[in-house]
Structure formats: structure tokens, C-alpha cells
Amino acid sequence: MELFTANESPEKLGIGKANIFIQPNHKAYGQLNKHAYFSQSYADLHARPFPVSNVPLRVSQVCFLHQEGDSQAVELAHLHELCHRYSVNPPLANASCFYQKMGEYEIRWERHTEFSSYTFLIHDSGLKPFDCPPVALVPIDWLEGISGELIAAVHIDALSEGSVTLERDHLRQYFEGQRLMGSELHNGEAIILSALRLHEDNFNRILLVNTSLNECQSGRVLRALLEIEAYRNMTLLAFPLAQQVSIKVSKMESQLAMLLKKQKDIKSSNDEQKQLAELSSMAANIAEIIASSRYRFDAGSAYYEMVRSRLAELEEKDINELQTFSAFIDRRLSPAYRTVLAAKRRLDDLSSRVDRASDFLRTRIDMAIEAQNQALLTSMDKRAQMQFNLQQTVEGLSVIIMTYYVLALCKYLLDASSSLGYTFNREVALTLLMPIVLISVWMFSRRIKNAVQKIAP
Numbered sequence: 001m002e003l004f005t006a007n008e009s010p011e012k013l014g015i016g017k018a019n020i021f022i023q024p025n026h027k028a029y030g031q032l033n034k035h036a037y038f039s040q041s042y043a044d045l046h047a048r049p050f051p052v053s054n055v056p057l058r059v060s061q062v063c064f065l066h067q068e069g070d071s072q073a074v075e076l077a078h079l080h081e082l083c084h085r086y087s088v089n090p091p092l093a094n095a096s097c098f099y100q101k102m103g104e105y106e107i108r109w110e111r112h113t114e115f116s117s118y119t120f121l122i123h124d125s126g127l128k129p130f131d132c133p134p135v136a137l138v139p140i141d142w143l144e145g146i147s148g149e150l151i152a153a154v155h156i157d158a159l160s161e162g163s164v165t166l167e168r169d170h171l172r173q174y175f176e177g178q179r180l181m182g183s184e185l186h187n188g189e190a191i192i193l194s195a196l197r198l199h200e201d202n203f204n205r206i207l208l209v210n211t212s213l214n215e216c217q218s219g220r221v222l223r224a225l226l227e228i229e230a231y232r233n234m235t236l237l238a239f240p241l242a243q244q245v246s247i248k249v250s251k252m253e254s255q256l257a258m259l260l261k262k263q264k265d266i267k268s269s270n271d272e273q274k275q276l277a278e279l280s281s282m283a284a285n286i287a288e289i290i291a292s293s294r295y296r297f298d299a300g301s302a303y304y305e306m307v308r309s310r311l312a313e314l315e316e317k318d319i320n321e322l323q324t325f326s327a328f329i330d331r332r333l334s335p336a337y338r339t340v341l342a343a344k345r346r347l348d349d350l351s352s353r354v355d356r357a358s359d360f361l362r363t364r365i366d367m368a369i370e371a372q373n374q375a376l377l378t379s380m381d382k383r384a385q386m387q388f389n390l391q392q393t394v395e396g397l398s399v400i401i402m403t404y405y406v407l408a409l410c411k412y413l414l415d416a417s418s419s420l421g422y423t424f425n426r427e428v429a430l431t432l433l434m435p436i437v438l439i440s441v442w443m444f445s446r447r448i449k450n451a452v453q454k455i456a457p
């Protein structure tokens with residue numbers, strides 16, 4: 001294969017011949033300043049690879065929901081115990097997945113955010129489908145010691161075309177006579193069949209008939225089927241919680257309607273404060289419900305989208321008028337998912353309505369307080385005006401009184417002057433002094449008043 005056409009030679013493209021064969025300096029690349037997650041971001045792309053599987057293949061998977069105290073270290077210690085029994089290498093410290101051959105079967109452990117999956121594989125077939133599942137070879141005491149609660153369990157038998165009769169009545173015996181669902185995958189390259197029910201051993205069963213899938217394609221189909229089983233059950237964990245939340249929301253909606261109706265009859269501030277306290281209590285209850293349910297609702301939505309994604313990978317087509325996995329799961333799962341969304345939406349809407357009602361009531365209380373403050377300020381203004389008028393009256397009286405006392409002092413002076421031989425009419429003199437003294441006292445008091453007002457802030 002030529003790197004350049006005749007019209008696009010290295011010289012024409014401005015690339016020197018010598019530069020084409022320069023060996024890269026890998027040591028220089030290693031000295032570049034890399035982000036802390038630079039290598040991990042590439043490694044994560046290849047984490048938890050699908051099993052490369054040839055038919056026949058028997059698979060059993062159990063998924064355990066994490067409980068409080070079920071740490072990763074607890075699971076690793078339990079896996080160490082199993083490895084010790086079979087004298088094989090245990091998982092590394094802080095590992096999130098582990099794949100190992102344990103005698104006749106292979107184990108694949110993967111720890112997810114909320115659950116851990118234990119997958120057991122045997123690369124051969126039994127006498128008939130689901131006759132001897134791999135989980136039957138695992139020590140029962142070790143299985144019972146796995147931490148967490150069982151949330152999903154499934155057997156998958158992968159067989160080659162021709163190793164099993166594909167007649168519906170014949171196939172139903174492998175599923176305890178239950179109604180089957182099935183479809184063709186990837187344009188007829190495989191067929192899957194299942195009843196999607198728990199059987200006598202409390203496991204679901206899926207039969208995979210491989211017609212032309214290679215080992216990698218078969219492994220991807222197997223992984224998709226296992227993830228559908230796990231994620232489908234994880235999705236449904238949000239459904240019972242959504243039902244409980246819906247019941248609580250309905251009661252609170254009725255309570256809120258009654259409170260809003262009572263707002264029309266509120267006549268005193270005590271009633272307003274009482275209703276505001278009820279609204280605040282309701283808002284606190286709603287916040288508590290949101291805090292306890294939001295993670296499960298969001299996780300359920302995420303799991304639902306992953307189920308739909310894995311179903312799309314299968315590229316199903318109808319066979320023999322059987323209902324496909326996608327049609328059945330979507331018909332059962334979508335209503336539960338919509339119930340979760342409805343509960344979440346109703347809860348958010350109720351929270352907004354309570355907040356609006358509280359804001360309205362607070363505004364009403366603030367307006368009442370403002371009216372009270374306005375009335376108080378008006379009353380204070382009237383009192384101040386009365387005090388000012390009284391002060392003006394007192395000031396006028398004080399000027400008259402001071403004038404009276406000054407004239408009395410002047411009278412004593414006039415009496416003393418007459419005793420010294422000065423002759424004049426005292427009454428006339430006092431009469432003439434009265435306006436002079438009055439004006440002088442008034443001006444003096446005004447001056448003092450102005451000086452005090454300048455000093456005051």
C-alpha cells in the first residue's frame with residue numbers, strides 16, 4: 001500500500017525524505033508531564049473484557065447487592081479463601097475484577113458500584129441443557145458466605161446449531177413447561193430462548209444457539225445477556241420505592257390543598273405563623289424524601305438506559321411468532337420506569353408548590369408586619385409632633401417666666417435707686433423695660449436652642 005499518490009509525493013507535500021525515516025525518541029515521550037489518570041483512562045477501556053467463548057458453554061451468574069459494611073476488602077478476602085481451596089493465585093489488592101480457573105470451572109468476579117457479579121463458566125455441554133449448571137460445582141458453604149443480598153441469578157447454556165431440536169414443544173421441557181420468548185440475533189447468526197422466569201432452583205434460564213457467531217461475537221452476546229439480567233433487576237429496585245413515594249406525595253398534596261384553602265380564612269398573625277410552621281414542616285419532610293429516594297431514582301434511570309443499550313446490541317428479529325426479549329422486557333420495564341419518573345416529577349413539583357405557598361405566606365406576613373410598622377411610625381410621628389408643640393408651648397412660657405423674674409430683679413434695683421435719692425416713676429420704668437427684657441430673653445433662648453441643634457447629630 002502506497003502512502004502517497006504520484007501527484008502527492010513527499011517532496012510536493014513539503015516533507016523531506018530524511019524526515020520520514022527518523023526514529024521516534026520514546027524516552028523523550030516518557031518525560032512528558034502526564035495527568036494522574038492518563039494511563040488509567042486507557043486501561044479502563046479494556047477493563048472487564050467479555051469472555052472469549054466457543055460453544056458448547058455453560059454459564060451461571062449470581063449478582064449480590066451491596067449492603068452496609070460490604071466493602072471491597074471483604075469480597076477480596078472471600079475470594080482469597082476460594083483461591084486457597086484450589087491452590088491458585090488470588091486477586092490483587094484493591095482489584096475490582098478477577099478471572100481465574102478453578103479446577104473444572106472458571107470464575108469471573110466483577111465489583112460494580114452497587115452490586116458484585118460472580119460468573120461461573122464450563123467450556124463443555126451437559127447431557128441436556130441446564131442439566132448440570134456450573135454453580136453446582138462451587139462449594140456451597142463458600143456461596144452461602146458471599147456478602148450482600150442476591151439480586152439476580154441466571155443460567156445460560158450456549159450450544160451449537162444441530163445439538164438441540166428447535167421445536168417449541170421440545171424446548172419447553174428445558175424451561176419447566178413455561179411460555180417461551182425468543183429471537184434471532186445479528187441476522188440469524190444466533191438464537192436465544194428463555195421464559196424470563198425463576199425456575200425450581202431460583203435461577204432464570206437462557207438458551208443460546210450459535211449458528212455462525214465467532215468466539216468474540218459469541219462472547220459479546222453472552223456479556224450482553226448477563227448484563228441485561230443484572231441491570232434489569234437493578235432497574236426494578238426503584239419501582240417499589242416509587243410506589244411508596246407516590247402514596248406519600250398524594251397525602252401531602254391533599255394536605256397542601258387544605259392549607260391553601262385555609263389561607264383565605266386567615267384573620268390573625270397567629271394563624272399565619274401556625275400555617276407557616278405547617279408548611280415548613282411539610283417542606284422538611286419533602287426534602288427528607290428527596291434525599292432518601294433521589295439516588296435510587298437516578299440509578300434506576302441509568303440502569304434502564306443500559307438495559308435498552310444492551311438489548312439494542314442484540315439486534316433481535318422475530319422467530320416463530322415468539323415475543324422477543326426487547327418487546328417483553330420493554331413492555332414490563334417501561335411502565336416501572338415511567339412510574340419512577342412520575343414519582344420523581346411529582347415530588348419535585350410538590351416541593352416547588354410548597355415553596356411557592358411558603359413564599360406567598362411569608363410575603364403576606366411581611367406585608368402585615370410592614371403595615372404594623374407603618375402604623376407604629378405614624379403613631380410615633382404624632383407623638384413627636386405633640387411633644388414638639390408642647391415643647392414650643394413650654395418654651396413660650398419659659399420666656400414669659402424668665403422675663404417676669406428679670407423684671408422682678410429690675411424692680412429691686414429701682415427700689416434701691418430711689419433710696420439713694422434718684423426720683424423717677426418705677427411703674428413707668430418697669431413698663432418701658434418689659435418689652436426690652438422680653439425680646440432679650442427670647443433672643444437668648446433662641447440662640448441657645450440653635451447652638452444645641454448644631455451639636456446634636
